[in-house]
Amino acid sequence: MQENNRPNFELKNSLFSDISSADDENILQCSMDMERMDTRFRIPLKAQDLQQMVENGKSTKTENKTRWAIDLFHNWQKQREQLTKNRKYSDPILKMSNSLLNEALSFFIGEVRNEAGSEYRPNTIYELVVSIQHHFRTNGRFISFLDDQSFAGLKAVLDSKMKELSKKGMGLQRRQADVISQVQEEDMWRTNILGSDTPQKLLDTMVFMIGLNFALRAGQEHRNLRFGGHSQICIRVDNENRRYLEYTEDVSKTNRGGILHRKLDPKITRAYGNLKQPERCIVMLYTKYTQARPDNCKTDAFYLRARKYINGNVWYQDAAVGVHILQQTVKRLCEQAGFQGFFTNHCLRATAATRLYSAGIDEQLISEKTGHRSNAVRAYKRTSDQQQSDMSDILSGNNANSVQIPRKESENRGSTEINIESGGIKINVKY
Structure with missing residues (x-):
């Protein structure tokens, strides 16, 4: 076999390109320390220890939002069953088929209200759907309410609901923390x-x-x-x-x-x-x-x-x-x-x-x-009152520092006017 046809056994170059030379040294050191292995590992963990580790790695805010959305859906299920005397949408949410889930969530989005009986803001409605989707994914059922064709009905209802609320003026102003001047x-x-x-x-x-x-x-x-x-x-x-x-x-x-x-x-x-x-x-x-x-x-x-x-x-x-x-x-x-x-x-x-x-x-x-x-x-970034005022003054022409429109070169250059009066010549020079 020729020299240039020899296979390349430098695996790090292709498979482990993100491992630095410092990592190589650590790996080598680890292999030299195998005799002390008993001091390098913890006491064997139990399954519940690993589960707790996973739970600790989750976002608290995301989990709280998801819990709120699921609790709200459960309350809607109970109330709808009482009002309609129909248990069609009363199954546990994780056991619903895509078809039934598409129907149930569509009605849920159309009927849900806050504790005061008022409409939620458009973004809140959207977060409800996303939080319920997160609940499914964390329980091993990977679905996408906004991409899967089987949930086209839900997507249409969600889109229409958000547009309807926006037309009423709801959600046009996001509640943002004020700036401390x-x-x-x-x-x-x-x-x-x-x-x-x-x-x-x-x-x-x-x-x-x-x-x-x-x-x-x-x-x-x-x-x-x-x-x-x-x-x-x-x-x-x-x-x-x-x-x-x-x-x-x-x-x-x-x-x-x-x-x-x-x-x-x-x-x-x-x-x-x-x-x-x-x-x-x-x-x-x-x-x-x-x-x-x-x-x-x-x-x-x-x-x-x-x-x-x-x-x-x-x-x-x-x-x-x-x-x-x-x-x-x-x-x-x-x-x-x-x-x-x-x-x-x-x-x-x-x-x-x-x-x-x-x-x-x-x-x-x-x-x-x-x-x-x-x-x-x-x-x-919040635009200050002074910046807003300056922009308004510029547009209305009231800004003392606004840009002056330059005159044409012919208007800046001196000109000569010649008038002939009663047989004489009068010359006026304008600047």
């Missing part, structure tokens, strides 16, 4: 709602500052923050000797860390110290907060419950703040400040995107701050 934030600092002189106030301020500077989502991403060797936040120093906090995302709504997301680059963003206003410096506040934690904490949660009575330098208990309490932090602070509007922890993310957008920061840089991997970041 810089004036409002200044009021919160001035009135001592934000600060660091008490344990609870420092805790609240850390939630506010971290949510704003790292554009975190709602309460769960705050609850996921850890302290210690595996913390997502650390203090670093750049080449110009400036200190900053670096946040490295590990698990989020768009990066669950599983098989589908294993090759995604994590969001990494910085928050530099504020040397002009040290009392508002996120690096200094972070340092003060972490130094007030008890030594040798059993919990690695970043946010700890504030002590009612300070014990020396320890301001916090060895107990994590619950996710529901974290979710209410910004709402509580804004109510305390007397702000009117819809304020949640999520508004800090929208505030970050809006402030950067208003300052003219490139959209790609904004996406790096928020962690968006598509143009979805645009939904978080």
Whole structure:
């Protein structure tokens, strides 16, 4: 056999191209450590342990939505049976055939109402269908209500229902968290709602500052923050000797860390110290907060419950703040400040995107701050009142800074007018 016809046994090049050389070294090291195998594995797991592992890996929000949708369908089944005296659609939903399911869900979508007896918004109706579909898929029955021809009737009813509700003006305005203006934030600092002189106030301020500077989502991403060797936040120093906090995302709504997301680059963003206003410096506040934690904490949660009575330098208990309490932090602070509007922890993310957008920061840089991997970041940018006013003034011609229409070159150039009067010549030069 000729040299160039020899088969290629370098399997890594084709089959394992995503395994790095560092991985090769680890594999080699593992093979050398086989004698110590008994120390490398856990005690044998039971089937229920694996099931619990799977349950822990699911999205809590998705599971809650699915449970709500299924419970609502069950309640509809009971009420329809009572009103019609007909048990046609009373079978357990997972045991229904596609044909029966198509009929049942079509009637369900057409008849469902909220607890007050009012129509749901179009997007809520859509989420009902998607959540029920998720229930089927997690129970081993892979169906697609919007693609399978056997559910064409359901798709038509859903589409018509959403259009009908939209014509009534329902769902035209999405309820979005309001943006906290810089004036409002200044009021919160001035009135001592934000600060660091008490344990609870420092805790609240850390939630506010971290949510704003790292554009975190709602309460769960705050609850996921850890302290210690595996913390997502650390203090670093750049080449110009400036200190900053670096946040490295590990698990989020768009990066669950599983098989589908294993090759995604994590969001990494910085928050530099504020040397002009040290009392508002996120690096200094972070340092003060972490130094007030008890030594040798059993919990690695970043946010700890504030002590009612300070014990020396320890301001916090060895107990994590619950996710529901974290979710209410910004709402509580804004109510305390007397702000009117819809304020949640999520508004800090929208505030970050809006402030950067208003300052003219490139959209790609904004996406790096928020962690968006598509143009979805645009939904978080709010056009300010001043920007709306400026656009209106430009269109109506009332803007003092509007662009002046240039005159034609012939209008700018000097011209000579010659008039002949009573036998004489009169020359007028116009500029």
